[in-house]
Amino acid sequence: MITIKASDLVPVKDQVLNQVLDQVWFQVSDQVWTQVSIQVWDQVQDQVANQISNQVWNQVWNQVRDQIHNNNKKQK
Amino acid sequence: MPKLEELTPEQIAKFGFYVQKWLKIGLDTTECDFDKAIAAAKKCYALKGLPEPTKFLGPFNNPFESSIATSVLSKWVDKSFENNTALNEALMKEVASIIENKRFDFPSDLANQIYGNHEYWLSYYDYFRTECAITGCEITDGLMDMAIVCGWWTPLAGACVFQHRPEQIHFDDRRRIHNTEGPAIKFRGSPYNNVYALHGIRVKENVIRRNYTAADIDKESNVEVRRVMIDLYGQEKYLLDSNSKVVHADDFGTLYSKEQSNDEILMMVKVINATPEPDGSFKDYFVRVDPKAYNGLKTAHAAVASTWRNKDGSMVFGSPNDYDPDIQT
Numbered sequence: 001m002i003t004i005k006a007s008d009l010v011p012v013k014d015q016v017l018n019q020v021l022d023q024v025w026f027q028v029s030d031q032v033w034t035q036v037s038i039q040v041w042d043q044v045q046d047q048v049a050n051q052i053s054n055q056v057w058n059q060v061w062n063q064v065r066d067q068i069h070n071n072n073k074k075q076k
Numbered sequence: 077m078p079k080l081e082e083l084t085p086e087q088i089a090k091f092g093f094y095v096q097k098w099l100k101i102g103l104d105t106t107e108c109d110f111d112k113a114i115a116a117a118k119k120c121y122a123l124k125g126l127p128e129p130t131k132f133l134g135p136f137n138n139p140f141e142s143s144i145a146t147s148v149l150s151k152w153v154d155k156s157f158e159n160n161t162a163l164n165e166a167l168m169k170e171v172a173s174i175i176e177n178k179r180f181d182f183p184s185d186l187a188n189q190i191y192g193n194h195e196y197w198l199s200y201y202d203y204f205r206t207e208c209a210i211t212g213c214e215i216t217d218g219l220m221d222m223a224i225v226c227g228w229w230t231p232l233a234g235a236c237v238f239q240h241r242p243e244q245i246h247f248d249d250r251r252r253i254h255n256t257e258g259p260a261i262k263f264r265g266s267p268y269n270n271v272y273a274l275h276g277i278r279v280k281e282n283v284i285r286r287n288y289t290a291a292d293i294d295k296e297s298n299v300e301v302r303r304v305m306i307d308l309y310g311q312e313k314y315l316l317d318s319n320s321k322v323v324h325a326d327d328f329g330t331l332y333s334k335e336q337s338n339d340e341i342l343m344m345v346k347v348i349n350a351t352p353e354p355d356g357s358f359k360d361y362f363v364r365v366d367p368k369a370y371n372g373l374k375t376a377h378a379a380v381a382s383t384w385r386n387k388d389g390s391m392v393f394g395s396p397n398d399y400d401p402d403i404q405t
Binding site for chain 1: 081082088120121130138150156157181183189194196197199201204219230232233234245252268269270271273276278
């Protein structure tokens, strides 16, 4: 048997995403850092994060906000 | 250890590979591989020194349904199930029921979700680790594994909630999200997360369904959205349906203008195609013109003259009077 505990449901996003930027930073020069961010990171970001992720995030957020708004109206 | 001061030509030549690799991951539309997502999640937790979770749930169709799932879980605290499979089946059934009955009284869980295959920044660590032997990047291994097999997901202290990736993503020829016939980003399952867009501009579903009027266009406050709504509606139809003003009419055609808030005046000239149709009739057609041409268009003659341009975009005719065709084509 498994039981759902309140402690199971504590978000750990920050810990899982805890990045290693500092460690990389100390190993590369500013120039290399910038070069790779512009040529690799930014290119993928333009297509995936800005176009897909952000649009979906906004869509979900609007949907949830609208539902909450409608529920509040019904309760009034 | 000395800093890496310069990349070699070979390392630079690898940029494109990582861009393509992570674009492919980010734009993947296949279903979540549940078993591999579980393994990737366990690796994520282990690499960050977190206790291994015991409950693995999903995959849900989209971020909206996943938000419902975590909300249901919070209402099921202290509830017991035979095993993870039984819990997951009950949860998926409950989420499906909520969707079917539109019982959407749940808080957003978006802030707790990780973007799985959309975690574009992993490309950076992948590059540095593989091409430059930078140490420390290994801590992203679990997230990289997850990006390859899963959409967005929610890591909780004792549970992980996984999602499928979008089912379809449509672009225009400039790689902007775009679909004139349906969602530009379509998810599996319920339609609430579907994104409708034209040339990268997000619009409401009714626009794509062509379920709007010229008055709806006039009410739209966002200039970019209004422009794409006009394009889809048809510029000439919009002019005719929206109380546009006839500025001038002469033998060359009819010049229309339509004021638009926070945007340039829409000005078009209606001309008659001098070449007859196969049935012998003559068709009208509309040409959009630059309202600022010839220091402000005032006549249909000037409007038609302004449509003649050189390859560099400059006017063919220095003055509208220079345009006096003997033969129309």
